[in-house]
Amino acid sequence: xxxxxxxxxxxxxxxxxxxxxxxxxxxxxxxxxxxxxxxxxxxxxxxxxxxxxxxxxxxxxxxxxxxxxxxxxxxxxxxxxxxxxxxxxxxxxxxxxxxxxxxxxxxxxxxxxxxxxxxxxxxxxxxxxxxxxxxxxxxxxxxxxxxxxxxxxxxxxxxxxxxxxxxxxxxxxxxxxxxxxxxxxxxxxxxxxxxxxxxxxxxxxxxxxxxxxxxxxxxxxxxxxxxxxxxxxxxxxxxxxxxxxxxxxxxxxxxxxxxxxxxxxxxxxxxxxxxxxxxxxxxxxxxxxxxxxxxxxxxxxxxxxxxxxxxxxxx
Numbered sequence: 001x002x003x004x005x006x007x008x009x010x011x012x013x014x015x016x017x018x019x020x021x022x023x024x025x026x027x028x029x030x031x032x033x034x035x036x037x038x039x040x041x042x043x044x045x046x047x048x049x050x051x052x053x054x055x056x057x058x059x060x061x062x063x064x065x066x067x068x069x070x071x072x073x074x075x076x077x078x079x080x081x082x083x084x085x086x087x088x089x090x091x092x093x094x095x096x097x098x099x100x101x102x103x104x105x106x107x108x109x110x111x112x113x114x115x116x117x118x119x120x121x122x123x124x125x126x127x128x129x130x131x132x133x134x135x136x137x138x139x140x141x142x143x144x145x146x147x148x149x150x151x152x153x154x155x156x157x158x159x160x161x162x163x164x165x166x167x168x169x170x171x172x173x174x175x176x177x178x179x180x181x182x183x184x185x186x187x188x189x190x191x192x193x194x195x196x197x198x199x200x201x202x203x204x205x206x207x208x209x210x211x212x213x214x215x216x217x218x219x220x221x222x223x224x225x226x227x228x229x230x231x232x233x234x235x236x237x238x239x240x241x242x243x244x245x246x247x248x249x250x251x252x253x254x255x256x257x258x259x260x261x262x263x264x265x266x267x268x269x270x271x272x273x274x275x276x277x278x279x280x281x282x283x284x285x286x287x288x289x290x291x292x293x294x295x296x297x298x299x300x301x302x303x304x305x306x307x308x309x310x311x312x313x314x315x
Contacts, residue, residue: 005101006109007306010093014303018093019086021296025289026085031078032288035070036281041143043274045241054277065146073139075152080135084128089293091124092187097306106308113308117188125183126176133175134159134168140241171243173254178236185229186286193221195309203311218294222287230282235262235270237278 010018030037039058043049049057061069099116103109109116138155141148149155159167197217198206209217239258242248242265248257262270296302 006104006106007097007100008303010097010303015090015094017297017300017302018090021293021300021302022089023082023086024296025089025292026081027078028292029285029288030081030085031074033281033285034072034074034077036277037077038070038072038143040274040277040281041140041241043277045247050273054280069146073142076135076139076142076155079152080132080139083135084132085289087128087131088124088183091127092120092183093305095120095123100306100308109308110310113191113310114188116308117191118184121183121187122180125180129172129175129179132179133172136175136240137168137171140171170254171240174236174240174243174258177258178233178240181232181236182229182282185232186225188225189228190221190225190286190290191309193224194218197221198309199311215291215294218290219287222290223283225290226283226286227279229286230275230279234275234278238265238270238273 035058036054039054039061042061043052043054043057049060052060058070096116099119100106100109103112103116134156135152138152138159141159142151142155149158163170194217197220201209236258239261242261243254243257248261250257252260297304
């Protein structure tokens with residue numbers, strides 16, 4: 001711990017461990033969720049599937065295009081979320097540490113912990129999305145425009161050739177509207193839920209928790225965080241899917257297109273269309289990410305993250 005810091009010092013090697021653990025967690029979970037995401041995206045952007053539930057929509061896709069269609073976009077999903085996941089988790093560890101140090105004391109940091117969680121998660125996600133956006137645009141084109149390309153490389157090159165940076169980043173602002181609420185819901189809810197669990201147990205029981213008990217606590221917090229992340233980010237997710245398919249006036253700015261489409265879609269479509277499958281997918285995805293991240297950190301010997309939970313028992 002340095003003289004100007006109230007938190008332990010993390011080395012470059014520690015951040016590499018955070019990045020690799022987060023990258024693996026995000027890649028495995030998002031890759032496994034590809035079929036659900038394909039169905040969810042089709043429900044959002046394909047008028048012929050409006051009103052279908054998850055199972056009926058999946059059956060329709062398989063009947064028309066074959067089972068392999070459910071893995072459309074797997075390449076950009078895996079690569080994109082490897083980069084984004086690593087940047088988000090390592091960035092969250094970095095920015096949480098910095099915000100705690102800038103608060104001046106552990107006591108002030110604890111009082112301001114909600115603001116620290118919000119700031120750290122939003123800042124980390126912003127920088128991670130710069131790397132994610134081109135791959136996310138490619139993925140959504142592959143999923144929503146059948147026949148666009150045969151895979152990641154051909155899709156990426158076609159988008160680069162035909163539309164350049166504008167094609168890759170036309171959805172950047174909507175992506176921020178989707179990913180930053182997602183990250184805030186994910187990390188803030190996870191931290192607050194874990195704090196509630198630990199405070200309900202009391203410091204003594206917390207210190208004696210077994211590995212299974214710790215894993216179960218993290219699983220419950222992750223499920224809750226996933227639901228919050230899905231609900232907060234769903235409207236922008238619907239808009240982003242439509243924009244990357246080409247919806248809206250291309251002469252408008254990304255922000256202008258987003259608000260025009262929001263008015264066109266209306267609250268019901270923005271808030272509810274495809275939300276059920278997305279909540280299911282995201283709850284499993286986020287809880288899985290936190291569990292894998294914790295296990296990977298333990299395996300590579302990464303230090304524990306900075307903790308600023310309140311310690312008083314609720315009993």
